Amino acid sequence: MLNEASIFKCIRCGKALGTDKMIGNMLAKLAGHSMFAAPGSLDRLKMCADCRVVDMMHKELNVPVPAGAGTPGSGTQ
Numbered sequence: 001m002l003n004e005a006s007i008f009k010c011i012r013c014g015k016a017l018g019t020d021k022m023i024g025n026m027l028a029k030l031a032g033h034s035m036f037a038a039p040g041s042l043d044r045l046k047m048c049a050d051c052r053v054v055d056m057m058h059k060e061l062n063v064p065v066p067a068g069a070g071t072p073g074s075g076t077q
Contacts, residue, residue, distance in 0.1 A: 011043065012051040 005019040017023060027045060036042050040059070044052045058064070 008046075010048040010051055011046045012055070013048060015048040015051075017046075017048060 005021060007016050008018055008020045008023040009016055023046065027042060030036050030045065031042065036045070040055075044055055047055060
């Protein structure tokens with residue numbers, strides 16, 4: 001094996017997203033963008049698509065995330 005990159009996993013459910021380097025580069029490039037100025041917005045980029053939608057809806061509706069939501073085996077993935 002020539003090069004093995006470490007895998008970055010969703011910060012809520014642990015689903016594989018891509019390589020650590022790819023996610024790091026994406027976060028660095030988008031850190032100054034106005035779409036990601038709100039607190040927690042950059043954290044959504046560290047989530048899989050399913051967890052990102054759940055997080056946005058809970059924030060928009062002002063509803064707390066249920067305990068265990070978005071964790072492996074919880075049924076909300």
